[in-house]
Amino acid sequence: MAEEGKADEQLFQLLSSLLHQVEALTNQEEVELRSKIEALGLEVTKVPSKSAQHLDELEIAKELDKLSTKLDDVDEMISSALAEDPKVQSLLSGTADVWMPVITATAEERLNFSAPTGDDCSEVGGKTSN
Known part of the structure; x- marks a missing residue:
């Protein structure tokens, strides 16, 4: 530097x-x-200030509160969509094996997710039986 x-x-x-x-x-x-x-x-x-790079505990708590509020809003939207339209419930239930692992994964597990390439498309729906 x-x-x-x-x-x-x-x-x-x-x-x-x-x-x-x-x-x-x-x-x-x-x-x-x-x-x-x-x-x-x-x-x-000009040397950047160090304080702008690090969040203190109060700022982290505020950011977590904002994220929690957004998640509550998403939960409310999903719940109301499920209650109003049986097709939404059927779609979400039928595809849960695809999206649930992504939502519940840890950050490290998310890094290991990858899109299927042309060679492994036969395995997208799960393990194939021989």
């Missing part, structure tokens, strides 16, 4: 030097361009 900072510093020194040469050759001061180069140099070398 120190190397990146050094490279950035060298780049902006070069830009400033080139701008100075252009100003000397044209006998015109490029105030706007100089200020833009300086502002960009400051922005590039």
Whole structure:
């Protein structure tokens, strides 16, 4: 990371030097361009604050509450759809073996899920019997 900072510093020194040469050759001061180069140099070398990267326990709890509320809303929508339309209930029941493992899987298990390729399409519906 120190190397990146050094490279950035060298780049902006070069830009400033080139701008100075252009100003000397044209006998015109490029105030706007100089200020833009300086502002960009400051922005590039700015160190991000650490607090923005880490959530404290209260912020995590708030995010979990938001997710819980969203899940409650989804549950309510599914429940009302099931009650109102028998086709929805039949569809969800008939496909539960596909979507339930995804919903109930841990994060690690989800990483191992993959879409079937052309070679293993015969196994999509479950194990084939021989």
